[in-house]
Amino acid sequence: MKTLLTFLLLFAGITLLAQPGKGPRGEGPRERPKIGVVNGKVVDAISDKPVEFATITMLSQRDSTVVTGGVTDKKGNFLIEEIPVGVYVVQITFIGYDVFEQRAIRLSPRGSTTHEFGTIKLNPSIAALGEAEIVEEKPMMELLMDKRVFNVDEIMGTQGASATEVMETLPSVEVDVDGNISLRGSQNVTVLIDGKPSALTGASRQALLEQIPASSIERIEVITNPSAKYDPDGMTGIINIVLKKNKLQGFHGNVSVAVGTGNQYNGSFGLNYRNKKVNVFTNYSYRSSDRFSIRNTDRISAFEDTEIMLDQAGEGERTRQNHTIKAGTDIYLSPSSTLSFSGNYNIGMGSDRDSVFNDQVYISGDPYSNFRRDTDSNNDREGYDLNASFTRDMAGQDHQLVADFRWSSFEGGSTNDISQTDLFTDQDLFDTFIESEFNENTDESQVLVAQVDYTRPLHGETGKLEVGYKSIVRDLLNSFYGEALDSTSMEVLPQLDRNNTFDYNEGIHALYAQYGRKIGKVSFQGGLRAEQVFTTSILVDTDEMFENDYFSLFPSGYFTYELSQNDEIQLSYSRRINRPRTRQLNPFPNYSDNLNLRRGNPFLLPEYTNSLELTYSYRTKKSQYVVSAYMQDVNDVIRRFTSTDSLGVNTTTYTNFAGMRNYGLELIINTKIAKWWNLSVSGNGYRIENDGTNVESDLATEAYSWSARATSTFRFDKGWQVQLMGFYRAPEIFPQGDFSGFSFLNASVKKSILDNRGSISLNLRDAFDTREFQFSSFGTGFTQEVYRKRQSRFLTFTFSYRFGKLEAGRDRRRGGGGFEGEREGGVDDMMD
Structure with missing residues (x-):
């Protein structure tokens, strides 16, 4: 905290000393x-x-x-x-x-x-709606210098959906059967909420994103090559989810309800009041779902002179309920100063039922084991974010000081009742055979973020200097406690070899500076971020401690040249880092499937990426075309690694491969074919070279893959809209196997009603029920085929309604009459 206070004083001094530069005025009438x-x-x-x-x-x-x-x-x-x-x-x-x-x-x-x-x-071409509503039509996607912005309300088919399902519709982004998010084929991507890291997106990131309703999201920003101003986490970039915060003056609100197959029930309700002195907002959302899953695994395990074949079939049912509340206020202290407070509270609960049939036989045909394993789980989670921010606008455009503090906390857990039934009449399974067990798993995390950013225009506002300081302190705790019925004494005893507590502490302290300028048709920006990181991992039960402290530099650069008034070319570079997560570090195995164990590696190192991207964009009155060629060179890449033992049990852990290179070409086309027809097409083709020869001599692969997405939107008279979205992911080869690819099609119809204050929509996701995953993998002593399928075809009906009297807020900042409170998203957009 002493370091933070020092920089607060430093930036306060900069504020007092910084005077608006007069800068050169226009040259006036030229002699010619x-x-x-x-x-x-x-x-x-x-x-x-x-x-x-x-x-x-x-x-x-x-x-x-x-x-x-x-x-x-x-x-x-x-x-x-x-x-x-x-x-x-x-x-x-x-x-x-x-x-x-x-x-x-x-x-x-x-x-x-x-x-x-x-x-x-x-003036927007869609005018005021009666006396109560002003509607601004935004494009579905906006391409800015360093990011792509997707306005969620303009993406049809997302009504009643979750944040995860919204991401399935975005170019470059993919979501697998487990809810893992990939950007340009890599899962090493950082997900932020309102531009900041949160305890809510820690180890349970997938669970949270599946429960955030699309109706509470204003936009999603995809940043493929972030500058030094941004946190360097994530190999392929940053996905920033910006939650809604209304900006118009007056009192207004909105309500939305949705119901669908799979026992989907969603609702949201928001209120906002704003005048020239204060802005107060609140939003509540609820999401409930129930979906099934099936999976099959065929594996052959070989050790010494014995080979065992496993035929495993599983089915499960998962229910989830989630409540999210966001509230806050902006206090306009003066035309140039804004003090803001906000909070976000999330609570969820659910249950899982899972049954797995395991049939193991010797290759000779003799039975080895045959049993059924049933798991009943209850899950609950609770977390919150608290944010305070102060913004000071000084004379001159983009001359600003922002101080921001955030505290977030998360606690979740699950209780699991497991029963295992021997399907042989008089034969035990293994020496370690148990008939039933009970375990409890808990996760806790706290994150403190303190940040100060100062921006000053230079060279008559053709240039800009940005400097800042940021500290992130994380404390993550994972504990497991289990009891099992001892088959000898028939007593319920603690599982001493499994019970553990894993405590992970991390402190990241960073300084950054970047400078940019535009001279004629040329724009450039260069930056450098310096980070010192302290990490400690503690295995409480065994009294073991692992430390890894490291210092890193992260340069970045952008160079843009305007070829003409309609097209430009940009070259960008950044260095990034992917830090191991707690589940990748915790060495204690997960026994939910006793034939497929998962465990972490406390000796994992972070991976570093050098990312280079060349982008050409061309725009006309009706269309925009973007072509990007990119290359990523990764050192110490974190990969899953699977091995088998003499009992045919597979254990998956994580290790550092020597490196990886990814070369790709991405194309995005947005065009207005007719007044009533918009088309968006994107494709991403890439080549991946994996080098894991430092682990095993044959873990080196080279493979090509690609994906494509097309979204077609039709707008008809009387408020009717229709949208079709299709996606295809091609097969891909990995160091220990391959993936077969998948595809799906979404369709939606929307109708404006009640004098355009409301709308009804019908959305069909995965219309042909084709979203399924097949993997083949191999390693020393095993080969296996895996099939996994979650319920993915849903039909959802949604009704939404807007009410209240809105007025366009007037900008009150100096020089333009503006007011800091008018900037997009208020304090939650500090990263923009």
Whole structure:
């Protein structure tokens, strides 16, 4: 904390000393009489949010011919130079907005060769709804310099869905049968909530994301090559889930209910009140689901002169209920200062029933064992995030100081009753055979985040300097306690060889600085982040301790060149890290399936990635095309490693392979084919080279794979919308096996009702029930085939309604009348 206070004082000093730089003003009229300059800024008339990629067209007023033009940058600014003198009509257009037009713009050496528009406000083409509602149509995807932004409300088919199911629709993102998230084929991706790490996304990340309703999410940001300002965690990048926080003034709210097959029941309710002094918001959501799963495993285990064949068939049923509450307030202390508080509380419970039939025989045909293992589990979880933030805007655009503190806590656990029935009449299974057992597993985590960021414009606001400090302190505790019926004494005794407590502590302290500037058609940004990490792993029951402290540097760089007003090329580089998770470190096995054990490795090292990406983007009035070529070079890559013993029991752990390289090419196309038809197509092809020869000599593979996604949206009269989304993942080879690939199709229909204040929708996910997974794996002494299937075809009906009287908030910041509270998402968008 002393270090944190030191930097707080340092940044406070910077605030007092920093004075708005005057910077060079425009050069004024140029000496050459045939050159003119036009500039300005384009914003949304409702939210005052900058409109990026708006098209500015300059037409000759005499004959309406197009003379020149340009597009706005990510801040909504535009600058058009080298304009012949004359009289012009200026038109500004962007999809979803009414056309802005101004005539009689005269550029003349006798008058002025410069025309400054100031701030131009574009009106959304979907106007006010009655007296109560203002609706702004957003694009489904927005491509910014360092990230892709997906507006969830514009993604049809996600009504009544979870955060996990929303991610299934995003380009580059994939979700497997267990809810594990991959970005460009890798699961080493960092997931943030409101731009910050949380205890809620720790070891139980999949469980949480499956229970966050899509109705509570405003947008999802995918950052494939983050700059030094961002945490370097995650080999392939960052996925940031931004929860809803309304921005319009007045009192308003929304309610949504959904019901579907699989006993799906979802609902949400939100309220917001805002005036010029304060913004208060709250949101409650509920999600309930019930789904089945099936799996089959065929394995041959060989040791010495004996071979055993396992035929394992399992089926399960999982129920979940979840409640989430978010509330907060923004207090506008002055036109330049905002104090914000928010909290997020999540509670969930559920149950699992799982039955596995295990039939083992010698290859000769003699029986080895035949038993059934039944597990009844009850799960509960509870967690919360508390956040406090102070934002100070100083004179000059993007001149800002932000201090942010977050405390989050999570506690969850499960109790498991296990019974095992011998299907032979008079034969024990193994020497360690037990007929029944009971165990309890608990997870606890606390995370403290303290962060200070300072941003200052330079060079007349064509450049920017950003510096900051951040500390993350984590304390994670996992404990297991089990009792079993002893087959000899027939007493219930503790399982002393299995009971354990694993305590993991981590402290990450980082400083970063980055500088960027735009000179003509060239934009560049360079940064460096320095981190010192302290980690300690303690096995409480055995009194063992493992320490791993390390210092790392993470450089990053961006270089962008505007080829023309419609296309640009960008080269970016970043160094990243993937730190081992607690389940990958905890060495005590998980015995939920006693023939397939899982255990961690406390000696795991973090893996480091050098990521290079070249992107070309081209945009027209109706379409946008993005092509990215990327390369990732990974050292000490963390991989699963499976081995077998003489009883035919497989144990999966984690180890550091020597390295991995990933080369890929990604294509994204968004186009408006007709006024009523939008199409989005994306594809990702890649080559992966794995080097695990440091573990076993034959663990080296080279493989190609690819995936493709297409989303087609049709908008008809009277508020009707239809959307189809298809996805395909090709087969892929891994160091110890291969994956067969999968595909699915989603379909949805939506209708606006009640004077456009409400809507009803019908969503069908995995229409042909094709979402299933097949794996083949091999290793020393075993080969196996695995089939897994979770219930994935659901039909959901959703009703939503908006109410209240809304008004567009007016920006009150200096120079533009703005107010910090108007920025997107308030304090929860500190990472933007």
